Amino acid sequence: MANTIKDRRAARVRRAIRKVASGRPRLSVHRSSEHIYAQVIDDAAGHTIASASTLEKDLRSSLKTGADKAAAEVVGKLIAERAKAAGVTQVVFDRGPYLYHGRVKALADGAREGGLDF
Template sequence: MVSKDSATRRAGRVRRKLKSVANGRIRLSVYRSSKNIYAQLIDDTKGHTLAAASTLDKDLRGTLKTGADVAAAAAVGKLIAERGKKAGVTKVVFDRGAYIYHGRVKALADAAREGGLEF
């Protein structure tokens, strides 16, 4: 019997609910580490990543003080919205994974909304 930790189970629960309400929309997935934050636009029907952004991108690396604060998350949110619009994506479903919708995750989501993504 394989044991799953609580974060993996929680992320699975979130993704299961998203699939039921997504109606074929693209998924904006967020990964947050202790030093950086990452975002991807994923088409689950084809299994392809349409756009990605993180604090490690050359566009952001020089302008940010650190990759682990709310300002960095907001910058990544704006960048993923810009790249998503360039890829033709406007409506998405927000996948917070196992993270609480607070702090850096919320800042990324708010910046993506301001950038033009609808969710």
């Protein structure tokens, strides 16, 4: 695997998250040019608790595009709803290699509005 700047930034963020996580699951975000994806991951057990993305049929029909801040906020609210249904209220936010700005920030704000605490 190439050790690119993006890979090093993601590793640096994950290393910081591991220090402060104290057993909480992590809310991981992936942003592509056309869609945004979010997962709540339990690293101790190694499985995904909840996931949401703009690829889902009900969201695709209601959104203009999957690549704007409005779509990211809807995905944030949806991931919060699904995580709360699974019994998770506190997470750590894993922005990966992306800056906390724009769509990533909109997703985080939507998740907070939906009731996740981070």
